[in-house]
Amino acid sequence: MLTSALVLLCAAPAAAYVDPASGKPHPVRVLRGFDKPEYKWSAGHRGVDMALRIGGRVVAAESGTVAFVGTVAGTPVISIDHADGIRTTYQPVHASVTQGQEVREGQTIGKLGHPVDGSPGLHWGARIAKDSYIDPLSLLDMPVIRLKPL
Template sequence: MLRGFDAPEQKWSPGHRGVDMALSVGSPVVAAEDGKVAFVGTVAGKPVVSIAHADGVRTTYQPVHGSVKQGQEVREGQVIGRLGNPVDGYPGLHWGALIAKDTYIDPLTLLNMPVIRLKPL
């Protein structure tokens, strides 16, 4: 991971509304979960793919040149596009997750990662 999630104090405040993951330009990008493609296009000069999931979460992937179409159903692990060139100075994939249309969450919480517990010395 290149840069972690940093929730803004207020919805309009600065923060980092996702995670930046190391990935080479041209690499395939896959859907994190099953869902329906909500958007494929450009936002502020960046190619973006956004997927709406049944649980109400919407995930975004940028800069990703989509190989899917708006309204298309996708499966977890399905290739949705290829990583484009960095447009804001950060290489790699920016992955975001949104609930309730305006509340960003750490997308890493969507992964079924094992919990690591350290034993006391």
């Protein structure tokens, strides 16, 4: 009985989100990480850039409701509101979904467009309030790294 309790305590929780560039529960390839600015008006990187080729399929990181589909500063953007209060944003993505549409985790929401600012890949952001950005990688399982003995 003690063994079963230990197994339950040590078991990793199931991932709630998936990498929108691969559909996997862990990040496959991050090109640029999250850099939270000191102040909401300061420079920083309010998301992560995931490796994905232009025209590649982008999937919803979690089930939710499409809150926004449109263009911001010349960049095609999709935002999804999730039941846990998090809003995820994907850019530059040419949408195959519409505002108000319900989407499932892993469902294709569009295709990666050409970067407007020259940064390659998919920019994926997450926030829990209007100006409270979080590292979207914190929503994923991290892969287990095992070192071989020398």
